Amino acid sequence: MKKFLNFVLIIFLLLVIVNNQEAHAYINPGSGSYIFQTIIGGLLAVVAVFKKLLGSITGLFKKHKDTDGEQDE
Amino acid sequence: MNNTSYKDPAGFVFEFEGQIYRQINLCAAEDYDFLTESGLYKKLTQKGLLVEHQEVSLSKKTACEFYKIIKPAQIKYITYPYEWSFSALKDAALLTLKIQKTALKHKMSLKDASAYNIQFCKGKPVFIDTLSFEKYKPDTPWAAYGQFCRHFLTPLALMSYTDIDLNKLLITNIDGIALETAKKLLPFRAIFNFGILTHIIIHSMSQKAYENTEKPAFKTARMSLFEQQALIDSLINTVKSLKFPKIYTQWGDYYKNTNYSEESFQEKKDIILHFINKVEPKSLCDLGSNRGDFSRIASDRNIVTLAFDIDPVAVEDSYLYMKSNKETNILPLLQDLTNPSPAIGFMNEERKNFSSRFQCDMVMALALIHHLAISNNLPFDNIAKFFSSLGKYLVIEFVPKTDSKVQHLLSSREDIFDNYDKETFESIFDKYFEILETINIKNSKRILYLMRSR
Numbered sequence: 001m002k003k004f005l006n007f008v009l010i011i012f013l014l015l016v017i018v019n020n021q022e023a024h025a026y027i028n029p030g031s032g033s034y035i036f037q038t039i040i041g042g043l044l045a046v047v048a049v050f051k052k053l054l055g056s057i058t059g060l061f062k063k064h065k066d067t068d069g070e071q072d073e
Numbered sequence: 074m075n076n077t078s079y080k081d082p083a084g085f086v087f088e089f090e091g092q093i094y095r096q097i098n099l100c101a102a103e104d105y106d107f108l109t110e111s112g113l114y115k116k117l118t119q120k121g122l123l124v125e126h127q128e129v130s131l132s133k134k135t136a137c138e139f140y141k142i143i144k145p146a147q148i149k150y151i152t153y154p155y156e157w158s159f160s161a162l163k164d165a166a167l168l169t170l171k172i173q174k175t176a177l178k179h180k181m182s183l184k185d186a187s188a189y190n191i192q193f194c195k196g197k198p199v200f201i202d203t204l205s206f207e208k209y210k211p212d213t214p215w216a217a218y219g220q221f222c223r224h225f226l227t228p229l230a231l232m233s234y235t236d237i238d239l240n241k242l243l244i245t246n247i248d249g250i251a252l253e254t255a256k257k258l259l260p261f262r263a264i265f266n267f268g269i270l271t272h273i274i275i276h277s278m279s280q281k282a283y284e285n286t287e288k289p290a291f292k293t294a295r296m297s298l299f300e301q302q303a304l305i306d307s308l309i310n311t312v313k314s315l316k317f318p319k320i321y322t323q324w325g326d327y328y329k330n331t332n333y334s335e336e337s338f339q340e341k342k343d344i345i346l347h348f349i350n351k352v353e354p355k356s357l358c359d360l361g362s363n364r365g366d367f368s369r370i371a372s373d374r375n376i377v378t379l380a381f382d383i384d385p386v387a388v389e390d391s392y393l394y395m396k397s398n399k400e401t402n403i404l405p406l407l408q409d410l411t412n413p414s415p416a417i418g419f420m421n422e423e424r425k426n427f428s429s430r431f432q433c434d435m436v437m438a439l440a441l442i443h444h445l446a447i448s449n450n451l452p453f454d455n456i457a458k459f460f461s462s463l464g465k466y467l468v469i470e471f472v473p474k475t476d477s478k479v480q481h482l483l484s485s486r487e488d489i490f491d492n493y494d495k496e497t498f499e500s501i502f503d504k505y506f507e508i509l510e511t512i513n514i515k516n517s518k519r520i521l522y523l524m525r526s527r
Contacts, residue, residue: 032280033219034294039279040271040307041214041300048303 083204084140089131093147095203098138104181104207105141113179113206122172124148124194124201143203146194149356149377151430154188154224155243156406156414158389159232159317160396161198162240165191166225166312168198173215174305177298182209186217188224188249189424195401214296215304219280222272223249226311230273231255233315234263237385240407247418252277268311317389337516344512345370345437345468348523351510352466354434360460361441365391365405368437372403379431381408410441410459411449428462436464440519442498443472443479447490453501461505467524471498476518495520 079085083101087094097105108114117123126143154162165188173183183205190202215221224243227250231239235258242250256277263269296304333341349357349371359368362380364387372378380403382388391405408414413427438460445451460467472479474493483490499508506524513520 030219031286032283033222033276034214035283036276036279037214037218037304038294038296038300040276041296041304044303044307045297045300048299048306 081204093145094129094131095126095143095145096139097141097143097204099140100138101204102140105204107181107208108203108206111179111181113176113181116175116179117172117200121197122168122175122200124192124199124203126203145201145203148192148194148199148201150379150404151425152193152404152406153243153414153424154191154228155240156408157193157240158385158392158405158407159229159237159240160389161193161392162188162225162229162232163312163315164396165198166221166229167309168200169221169225170305170309170312172200173217174302174309176206177209177302177305180209181206182215183207183217186221186224188243193404196395196399196403209298212295212297214294215301218304219276220249221308222252222276225249226268226272226308227252227255229312229315230263230266230269231258233318234259234269237318237320244415244417247423252280266311266314268307268314272308272311320386333514334516337514341439341470341514341521342367342370344514344521345439348468348510348521349374349376349435351523352435354464354466356433356464357435357437358431358433358463359437359439360408360410361438361444362391362405363387364394365403367439368403368405369400371435371437372400375402377433378403379433380405381410383407383409411445411451428459431463433464435466435468436460437468439468439470439521440472440478442469443476443482443493446493447479447482453492453498454504457502457505461526465526467506467522467526469502469522469524471495471520471522473518473520 082098083104084095084097087096114123118125124145126145129142129144131142154165157165168191169183169186169188173186176182184207185202185205187202190200190205191198192201193199223246228240228243231242231250239250239258242254246254252273256274259269259273264274345367354371354376356377357368357371357379359365359371359378359380362368362382363384365372365380368378368380368391380388380391382391382405385407388405388407391403394400395403395405408427414424416422416426416429417424442456445456446453460469473495474480474483474490479493502508502522502524504527506526508522508524510523511520512522
């Protein structure tokens with residue numbers, strides 16, 4: 001599921017990049033790095049928030065399990 | 074002035090009375106002061122991630138932009154990314170990202186992410202460019218993202234997925250391997266690595282898509298701090314996901330197939346120790362070191378040792394051994410001695426060549442002469458001249474024609490080496506060296522020599 005989501009993000013990313021082409025005189029590969037960075041950064045930030053939320057939810061269960069473990073000892 | 078320093082208006086590196094200094098220019102004064110004020114310098118140097126420095130005043134003042142001069146902790150041997158093993162390059166990449174992550178927490182950022190900003194010192198990578206730090210401008214992207222990908226990510230991905238020797242592309246591409254080049258060379262299966270797919274392949278497509286734009290993206294692009302931190306985390310995960318490829322190389326199993334019994338192997342070690350104790354060198358270059366078994370005789374005795382080998386598996390193993398044993402006196406490095414690192418960059422002056430960087434007290438060339446003389450047709454005279462240019466003392470092993478390893482080399486080619494014998498070897502080396510001691514290794518046809526340069 002996570003991998004599938006990654007690939008959906010990637011297709012989206014490709015469409016954004018390719019549809020933004022402009023034709024001008026001087027080659028400037030640096031611009032592509034800046035623009036791509038802002039797009040991928042945004043997407044990765046969303047994933048990071050999602051992971052954090054997921055982590056805190058599973059963390060609750062883990063803590064619960066750990067406490068169980070301690071009780072067993 | 075250091076040969077690449079002119080590229081940075083913030084300051085430059087220079088040598089004065091054999092010591093390295095860095096001048097900080099007025100235009101960089103604010104960033105330099107903030108490095109200390111923000112607590113970042115203290116934090117990074119305490120952890121050994123950034124080279125320490127002292128502010129000094131020299132009688133020799135330079136240029137009107139002068140603000141301060143600092144003297145960084147001196148690093149004896151400067152090495153380059155194309156000489157590092159896979160894991161060494163990976164560690165250098167992770168150090169750069171760790172520093173950027175820490176810098177962001179102190180409201181600073183790295184303005185460049187060149188692999189040449191890292192050096193290996195006492196078994197660890199250390200960041201050496203004090204002037205790479207600038208104040209973080211809120212909501213701006215990481216200026217060094219593209220450079221990080223070219224200097225670290227593309228070579229690591231190519232080494233991992235395509236060919237372990239592709240780090241050599243860094244010799245011909247001084248500012249890193251272009252994403253477009255990596256995209257063409259990476260196999261299809263690499264796209265299943267999320268980091269490679271995004272940071273190399275789609276990133277490269279983005280560069281292509283925007284290469285003709287006149288809009289200055291570096292001025293207009295916006296990115297929050299949280300987004301940049303997520304980007305750095307993604308790069309860290311990508312670098313960590315890259316593994317040394319499972320390959321077999323010629324020298325990987327060398328010590329399982331040697332011409333030495335256990336007894337004579339130990340005897341060879343004892344003889345080398347005897348030579349080292351006799352000379353007491355402070356630095357040693359082991360040429361053709363393989364996994365560094367013999368290099369460690371020196372490094373274990375606090376001698377600064379560089380262990381060079383052509384084989385990426387052997388050097389990788391030796392590097393990992395160094396790391397796991399926390400060794401501080403040895404550095405395993407990749408080097409093809411028949412084609413040593415050249416001087417590269419503008420006017421061939423930005424990165425120095427092999428011979429000018431690796432001067433040492435003692436050179437060690439064990440079981441190497443037959444590879445140079447027979448496999449590579451190099452005359453004894455040229456070999457002796459090369460060794461004498463590197464250091465004062467030489468420990469060399471002569472492997473005679475009757476040795477099975479030499480016979481193996483000759484089995485696939487015509488024997489045109491009538492002069493490959495002990496007598497010719499000694500008479501030609503005698504032109505460059507005085508032979509101090511000769512010891513025959515028991516139960517072996519091989520001979521060890523200790524020589525001193527004339």
